[in-house]
Structure formats: structure tokens, C-alpha cells
Amino acid sequence: MTLSARRAVVYVGIVAVVGLVWVVLTATSAVAPIILPAPGGVLRSLARMAADPPAVLGPVWRTFEETAAAFGVATAVAIPLGTVIGASPLLHRAFEPVLATLAVLPLVILYPVLAASMGLGMPSKIALGAVYAFFPVVISTCRAASQVDAGLVAAARSMGAGRLAVAEHVVLPAIASRIAPGLRVGLGLALVTVIAGEFIAGLGGVGYQLAAASQRLDSPTLFAWVVVAIALTVVVNVAFGFPTAVLEKGVNR
Amino acid sequence: MEAGAGIAVRDVSVLYGSVLAARDVTFDIAPGEFVSLIGPSGCGKSTVLRAIGGLLPTQSGEIVLRGRPVVGPMPRDVAFVFQDLALYPWRSARRNVEIAMELAGVPRAIRRRRALDVLGQVGLADVAERFPGQLSGGMQQRVAIARALVSEAPVLLLDEPFAALDEQTRLDLGGQLLGLLADRGKTVVFVTHSLAEAGYLSDRIVVMGPRPGTVVEVITVPMPRPRVPELMRSPEFHDLQDRLLTVLFQRSAHVPGPKTGPTP
Numbered sequence: 001m002t003l004s005a006r007r008a009v010v011y012v013g014i015v016a017v018v019g020l021v022w023v024v025l026t027a028t029s030a031v032a033p034i035i036l037p038a039p040g041g042v043l044r045s046l047a048r049m050a051a052d053p054p055a056v057l058g059p060v061w062r063t064f065e066e067t068a069a070a071f072g073v074a075t076a077v078a079i080p081l082g083t084v085i086g087a088s089p090l091l092h093r094a095f096e097p098v099l100a101t102l103a104v105l106p107l108v109i110l111y112p113v114l115a116a117s118m119g120l121g122m123p124s125k126i127a128l129g130a131v132y133a134f135f136p137v138v139i140s141t142c143r144a145a146s147q148v149d150a151g152l153v154a155a156a157r158s159m160g161a162g163r164l165a166v167a168e169h170v171v172l173p174a175i176a177s178r179i180a181p182g183l184r185v186g187l188g189l190a191l192v193t194v195i196a197g198e199f200i201a202g203l204g205g206v207g208y209q210l211a212a213a214s215q216r217l218d219s220p221t222l223f224a225w226v227v228v229a230i231a232l233t234v235v236v237n238v239a240f241g242f243p244t245a246v247l248e249k250g251v252n253r
Numbered sequence: 254m255e256a257g258a259g260i261a262v263r264d265v266s267v268l269y270g271s272v273l274a275a276r277d278v279t280f281d282i283a284p285g286e287f288v289s290l291i292g293p294s295g296c297g298k299s300t301v302l303r304a305i306g307g308l309l310p311t312q313s314g315e316i317v318l319r320g321r322p323v324v325g326p327m328p329r330d331v332a333f334v335f336q337d338l339a340l341y342p343w344r345s346a347r348r349n350v351e352i353a354m355e356l357a358g359v360p361r362a363i364r365r366r367r368a369l370d371v372l373g374q375v376g377l378a379d380v381a382e383r384f385p386g387q388l389s390g391g392m393q394q395r396v397a398i399a400r401a402l403v404s405e406a407p408v409l410l411l412d413e414p415f416a417a418l419d420e421q422t423r424l425d426l427g428g429q430l431l432g433l434l435a436d437r438g439k440t441v442v443f444v445t446h447s448l449a450e451a452g453y454l455s456d457r458i459v460v461m462g463p464r465p466g467t468v469v470e471v472i473t474v475p476m477p478r479p480r481v482p483e484l485m486r487s488p489e490f491h492d493l494q495d496r497l498l499t500v501l502f503q504r505s506a507h508v509p510g511p512k513t514g515p516t517p
Binding site for chain 1: 307328335341355
């Protein structure tokens with residue numbers, strides 16, 4: 001059996017086992033239906049939602065927009081800032097510990113302030129998502145900028161590159177080829193915190209739908225939205241894979 | 254000497270970081286000459302090479318290249334091959350060769366053609382679109398050499414370009430390098446720690462003593478060109494190796510000797 005075929009078998013096997021455990025737990029009433037609804041109920045909820053696409057796609061699109069805006073704002077600030085800090089040994093030594101410390105603070109404590117000042121609409125979700133996406137990106141950019149190979153810079157200088165050309169042809173590509181993991185973590189955190197923000201206090205989006213179903217004690221619909229949220233995550237991650245491959249390899253012009 | 258692609262190094266001292274790496278180094282290189290710099294590890298031979306290329310400032314003394322004092326990088330006069338190769342991992346072999354032309358503003362079509370041409374000469378035509386990480390050590394070496402050859406610069410500075418390779422590949426690539434240089438009339442300064450390589454490739458060998466390095470002897474290689482591997486079996490070659498060993502061991506055995514002792 002080829003490796004990919006074996007991998008498929010493993011995937012299917014895991015899903016089958018989880019599904020089986022799910023069926024057994026619900027069919028034997030080992031777990032109350034309000035905590036874990038039967039798979040059939042969740043499927044019926046999904047089918048009902050599929051019959052009314054705007055009711056699903058509306059919240060999904062809202063969450064996607066908030067995530068994209070949060071990630072966009074975060075990278076627009078974090079990449080230039082990280083480059084400047086990382087490129088200077090002094091700034092790097094001064095600020096890297098600060099960034100590393102801030103990154104592990106439970107920044108969700110800011111959310112009441114954000115919600116109070118920006119309202120319950122999209123801006124407060126975007127702000128929280130941006131705060132979370134910012135740190136992995138700025139830290140990885142900083143590290144990449146501080147570790148640019150001095151030999152590559154010397155080679156560029158020997159070929160006539162001035163400061164600007166070194167930045168364009170050596171520093172930026174070196175950073176771009178190494179920040180993809182940081183970007184991926186940042187994007188993931190943006191999506192998680194946007195959904196959490198909607199869940200805690202929101203007016204729409206996937207997180208809001210989760211909260212609404214939860215408060216109605218409508219467990220099948222709650223689980224159906226969990227499925228939707230997972231699907232959204234997969235789509236966002238796959239879509240992110242293409243530009244990342246370009247970043248890591250560069251465009252072979 | 255002053256005109257053409259000659260190089261004059263006069264009483265040059267160079268700091269590497271805060272350490273005096275080379276002290277009062279003096280030698281001349283004639284246009285079209287192939288000169289090797291050898292010496293014990295850490296004797297400052299790479300530092301002197303970088304100073305010739307304008308990548309390191311001299312502490313004192315003067316370097317004159319093509320009749321002009323060296324004050325910074327001179328991409329039109331000097332091409333480098335670095336010890337660690339300095340290939341850009343995000344650029345394909347072809348785009349690594351193109352970068353100097355890109356920096357000089359050569360149009361894309363022209364630089365592409367010239368890069369492919371030179372990659373063909375070093376035998377890499379079929380892997381031009383591969384990235385350095387996808388190439389063997391010897392192939393990466395040839396990309397670095399192609400990048401230096403594609404420049405029209407009359408002076409070629411090579412810093413232990415084959416150091417990472419086994420002796421056989423090293424001498425083989427060295428022979429190929431001689432072939433590539435044959436009709437180009439380039440002036441070459443070649444830093445190496447391989448005595449065989451220095452003897453096989455050079456017209457003259459500048460031997461430096463331990464750090465802070467200074468020139469202890471300049472030896473003319475008494476062998477005809479073109480060089481063929483069989484020359485390495487000749488008595489002249491063995492005498493040369495013998496002499497190089499003698500000079501090197503004499504100097505490093507007498508540390509701190511009268512000529513190479515530490516300066517205050």
C-alpha cells in the first residue's frame with residue numbers, strides 16, 4: 001500500500017472510531033443528549049442549515065472578514081516593526097524580551113475594554129484578533145531580521161548593492177522565507193480570538209451562532225455550528241498554504 | 254603594474270573585529286596573474302582578501318587595484334567567491350548568477366541569457382532552475398563560480414572556495430576553474446589552506462605567518478601552463494610542496510618569533 005493510501009486509511013479509521021464512540025455514548029444514554037446530541041440530530045441540523053445557505057454563509061462570511069481584517073492589521077504593523085527591531089542589534093536586545101513577555105499575557109483581559117470602547121460590532125473583534133495575531137508575527141519577523149546571514153550581505157555588497165538594495169534583495173527575502181510559521185500561528189490565533197470575541201459578546205458571526213444555540217440549549221444546532229467552524233478553519237489554512245509556499249521559495253522569475 | 258588589472262598591497266594592516274588579523278602585508282600581483290595566499294589557520298589571509306575587495310577597511314597601508322586606491326566594493330572591477338558560497342537560498346541557480354547584473358540594472362532578457370550561458374560553461378545548464386538546497390556541494394560551488402565569472406570584472410577573489418570538498422573533487426574543480434579562466438585573462442587571488450591546490454593552480458604563492466599575519470615568503474611556481482594533473486607527480490611539484498611545508502613549519506614553530514611575535 002502506498003504511503004498516501006495508508007494515510008487515508010488512518011484518517012478514515014480515526015473518524016470511524018470517534019463516530020462509533022459517539023454513537024455508542026448517545027445510544028446507550030451514557031451521556032445526556034443536552035451535553036452530547038446524537039449524530040443523527042446533528043446531521044438533521046446541518047441539513048436544515050444547508051437548506052438555507054444565507055443563514056450559514058452570512059455568519060461565516062462575517063467571521064472570515066473579521067479574521068482577515070485582524071490578520072491584515074496585525075501583519076501590516078508587525079512586519080515593518082519586527083524588521084526594524086530585528087535589524088538593529090540594540091533594539092533587538094532591548095525589545096525582544098518585552099515582546100516575548102507581552103506575547104504570553106492573557107491579552108483577552110483587554111476584551112471588556114475593547115468591547116466598551118468599540119461596541120459589540122465587528123471592530124472590537126477585529127481589534128482583539130489583531131492583538132493576538134500581532135505577537136507571533138512580530139516575534140518571528142524580529143528573529144528572522146536579526147539572523148540574516150552576514151555572508152549574504154557581504155556578497156551583495158561586493159556585487160555593488162547599497163543599503164537599499166541590500167534591504168530589498170537580501171534582508172526582505174531572508175525574512176519572507178522564514179516568517180511563514182509565525183504568520184500561520186498568527187492567522188490561527190486571529191481566527192480563534194475573533195470567534196471567541198463573537199461568542200463572549202457579539203452581534204453576529206460563527207461565534208455568535210455558537211453562543212445563541214448554546215443559550216437556547218439547542219445542542220444539535222450547536223454541534224452543527226462547531227462543524228461549520230472547523231470547516232472554516234480548514235479552508236482558511238489551506239488558502240493560506242499557497243502564498244506561504246511562494247514566500248518560502250520566492251518567485252522564480 | 255599600476256595600469257591593467259594589477260594589484261598592489263603595501264604595508265597593509267587589517268583588523269578583524271577588534272583583533273589585528275594582518276600586519277604590514279606587502280605584495281604585488283601582475284595583471285593576469287594567478288596568486289594563492291596560504292598560511293596557518295587564522296593568519297588573516299581571508300581578511301587580506303576581503304580588504305583587497307573593499308569589504309573591510311585597512312587599518313594602515315594602502316591597496317591599489319587597477320591604479321586606484323581601494324576604499325570600498327568595486328563590483329565592476331572585482332568579483333568574489335566566498336568560502337561559505339553566499340548563495341541566496343530563495344533564488345534558483347540562474348537567479349543567483351543574475352543578481353549582480355540585476356543590481357547593475359541589466360535588462361531581464363539579457364541577464365537571463367548571460368546567466369544561462371555561464372551556467373552552461375560550468376556544466377549546470379540542466380539544473381539552472383533548481384534552488385541551492387537542491388544542489389550538491391560541488392554544484393553549489395560551481396554556481397558560486399558562475400556568479401563570479403558572469404561579471405566582466407577583471408579581478409577574481411576566491412576565499413577557500415573548495416574548502417568544504419574532498420581533495421579529489423577539490424583538485425578536479427580547481428582544474429576546471431583553470432580551464433574556465435584560460436582565455437579570460439583574469440587576475441586571480443586565491444586563498445586556500447591546501448598546499449597541493451596552491452601549487453597546482455598558481456603562478457606564485459604568497460605565504461603568510463601566524464596571526465597577526467604578515468608575508469613570510471613569496472614563491473614562484475616553477476611549472477608550465479596549461480597545468481595538467483600529471484604535473485602533480487613531477488619532481489618540481491614535490492620540491493615545491495616540500496618548500497612550502499618547510500616555510501610554514503619554520504614560521505609556526507617559532508611563535509612568537511622575531512618577525513611574527515605579537516605587537517604591543
